[in-house]
Amino acid sequence: MVHILCPARHCLETPREMLGQEALCPFCHRQFRLRFQDSLEYRQQVLEERTRREEKTGQLWLYWSVGVGVAVVVLVVILMVAAAQH
Numbered sequence: 001m002v003h004i005l006c007p008a009r010h011c012l013e014t015p016r017e018m019l020g021q022e023a024l025c026p027f028c029h030r031q032f033r034l035r036f037q038d039s040l041e042y043r044q045q046v047l048e049e050r051t052r053r054e055e056k057t058g059q060l061w062l063y064w065s066v067g068v069g070v071a072v073v074v075l076v077v078i079l080m081v082a083a084a085q086h
Ligand SMILES: [Zn+2]
Pocket: 006, 007, 008, 009, 010, 025, 026, 027, 028, 029, 030
């Protein structure tokens, strides 16, 4: 079962095999086409994918900034060692 909102935003529980067919909302009697792209499940899926992608990008940024931080520390240490030798 998937949940699809009618044009008046009533939430209709729909069997997956009904997708792609015309339906009549039992609440407002409007006719509309059942599309998986309009279902709450699809939105949830898209939202989860986006969150996962953002998490991955966030991690990448974290690794990048940690890498830059480490590089700066190493550079400072090298400079200090070089300064101490003169
Ligand atoms: Zn409706």
